[in-house]
């Protein structure tokens with residue numbers, strides 16, 4: 001069987017997957033390549049470690065319509081591994097490709113390793129309460145959630161093979177009747193380097209101003225627990241963090257009035273430093289935190305904002 005292939009309709013995620021692909025390359029002794037629709041990124045993929053770049057060239061604008069073309073290509077290449085960026089579109093394509101080629105597919109893998117001549121993955125189950133290890137024989141197809149890995153760094157002077165595959169089998173059942181932009185309120189918290197998370201410890205919406213003041217002082221974005229967005233509607237739904245919301249990978253995550261249920265913590269635990277403020281010293285958030293302040297957020301947040309503003 002031949003090499004390791006990576007596919008994502010998002011070039012940044014493809015570069016994240018190169019980090020995994022390059023580790024597999026070392027353990028499997030096989031080449032690593034990127035399948036892409038983005039021809040303008042071909043040199044960047046080679047610089048980030050790809051040995052080969054396959055550009056799919058077709059007329060269809062919908063990335064998921066290229067499942068047949070990806071399957072044909074992998075079949076011809078006799079690929080050992082396909083790593084797919086776990087976006088909605090990526091998972092759609094991965095499932096179709098796996099069905100066409102009748103291979104195993106693991107979704108949402110957090111680690112991907114080469115063990116006993118097959119692929120071993122881990123992923124969270126039971127809402128993040130347990131980690132499941134799965135072994136898949138080759139060829140193995142795996143989706144990896146965005147931002148699980150950092151992008152493979154660019155190396156100057158790398159050479160690689162770049163080729164184009166003309167695609168005409170992109171028939172799709174989708175027809176577009178209308179296009180309108182998604183209206184987002186504020187920044188994308190999933191890429192913010194500092195985030196203050198607010199929870200039900202806040203008694204009323206107006207009190208969020210305390211968190212916003214501190215956020216302004218330290219250059220942070222505001223995130224929240226599900227109830228704050230979905231039940232109270234104090235913040236838009238794209239601001240809630242957790243298993244069914246956004247994933248945050250911040251340098252600093254400060255949780256204020258958040259108990260730290262696993263469904264929330266799953267969305268923040270990849271942050272570098274977690275700080276928690278809660279009146280209940282037994283709140284589970286303290287088990288996930290690097291620094292904890294047992295105290296009333298109504299006292300602590302203004303003190304923190306004041307101390308930082310004085311600096």
Ligand SMILES: Cc1cc2nc3c(=O)[nH]c(=O)nc-3n(C[C@H](O)[C@H](O)[C@H](O)COP(=O)(O)OP(=O)(O)OC[C@H]3O[C@@H](n4cnc5c(N)ncnc54)[C@H](O)[C@@H]3O)c2cc1C
Pocket residue numbers: 198199200201202224225226227228240241242243244245256257258259260261262263264277278279280283295296297298
């Ligand atoms: C299938 C499923 C999916 C879910 N997905 C998500 C998800 O993606 N994201 C998510 O967030 N939740 C999710 N939940 C809900 C989750 O289980 C918790 O209910 C939720 O995270 C709790 O939110 P909270 O911490 O704001 O509230 P609470 O659990 O009520 O905690 C409030 C905390 O504030 C503290 N507090 C109170 N007053 C003060 C004060 N003055 N100063 C300091 N601290 C104070 C309390 O001690 C307490 O620890 C999900 C649940 C289910 C069943």
